[in-house]
Amino acid sequence: xxxxxxxxxxxxxxxxGIGRACxxxxxxxxxxxxxxxxxxxxxxxxxxxxxxxxxxxxxxxVDVSDEGQVQKAxxxxxxxxxxxxxxxxxxxxxxxxxxxxxxxxxxxxxxxAINVKGVFFGLKHAIPAMRQAGGGSIINISSIYGIIGAxxxxxxxxxxxxxxxxxxxxxxxxxxxxxRVNSVHPGYIWTGMVEGVLRVQGDIAAARKAVDALHPLGxxxxxxxxxxxxxxxxxDEAKFVTGAEFVIDGGYxxx
Ligand code: NAP
Numbered sequence: 001x002x003x004x005x006x007x008x009x010x011x012x013x014x015x016x017g018i019g020r021a022c023x024x025x026x027x028x029x030x031x032x033x034x035x036x037x038x039x040x041x042x043x044x045x046x047x048x049x050x051x052x053x054x055x056x057x058x059x060x061x062v063d064v065s066d067e068g069q070v071q072k073a074x075x076x077x078x079x080x081x082x083x084x085x086x087x088x089x090x091x092x093x094x095x096x097x098x099x100x101x102x103x104x105x106x107x108x109x110x111x112x113a114i115n116v117k118g119v120f121f122g123l124k125h126a127i128p129a130m131r132q133a134g135g136g137s138i139i140n141i142s143s144i145y146g147i148i149g150a151x152x153x154x155x156x157x158x159x160x161x162x163x164x165x166x167x168x169x170x171x172x173x174x175x176x177x178x179x180r181v182n183s184v185h186p187g188y189i190w191t192g193m194v195e196g197v198l199r200v201q202g203d204i205a206a207a208r209k210a211v212d213a214l215h216p217l218g219x220x221x222x223x224x225x226x227x228x229x230x231x232x233x234x235x236d237e238a239k240f241v242t243g244a245e246f247v248i249d250g251g252y253x254x255x
Pocket of ligand 1: 012013014015016017018019036037038039062063064065090091092093094113118141142143144185186187188189190191192193194
């Protein structure tokens, strides 16, 4: 109930899907939450719902690929709350699913701008506040696609591999400041992103069944499967955990 009591957390892409579950579970555990997203209607509705339930939550329109917006919103969160303890870098897009030789430069750049540069901007502007607070926890939502290959979404694979490496570098750079940096690597989780990717294949029920079968546990995960790991990594229970990669994939990568 109070695993995150007194902590201030930012969740990017917090309006929907995995980010939404992270925000809900962290709020439930006592954290004050700042939702950063571009899905304004969903984000504002979630903030209102959580606030009505007695949680301290505020929605901010932030496109993570815009450094000015990220810098301004982080500064405002710190000014309002007096500190920043947790950053969940979750916002991300799947991008184009075509073979590498068919991808345009614009398609490549768009995925990197949100999935990689967006995380860099979050790190760059959150770390000074965390150093000032004497520590913090940064959780980068990568993917199993940042660890293994699959014959689809090449720019996405590159972006999620980058997050895995960035996580380890920053874990080392900021360990002395008490800032822990870890990556989370979900298998397929049923969200709007996955639904969008599968819808392109036509028969969504058949596509979902095929993806379910890729996971030894027999099905995709749900957003809460990731959110509970994020609560743990954000909490002081994980005080000795940094530079780690937390794979949550129903056994997908165990083969
Ligand atoms: P989702 O359901 O699409 O939710 C992502 C949220 O991020 C949406 O509200 C989206 O808004 C927002 N967003 C997109 N671009 C943004 C930007 N530039 N700035 C701020 N917010 C932005 O996705 P999800 O499935 O929950 O995925 C969340 C994270 O988990 C992603 O990093 C994804 O790569 C990772 N992941 C997901 C899975 C999976 O199977 N679902 C597996 C492994 C890793 P719009 O809807 O308006 O674009």
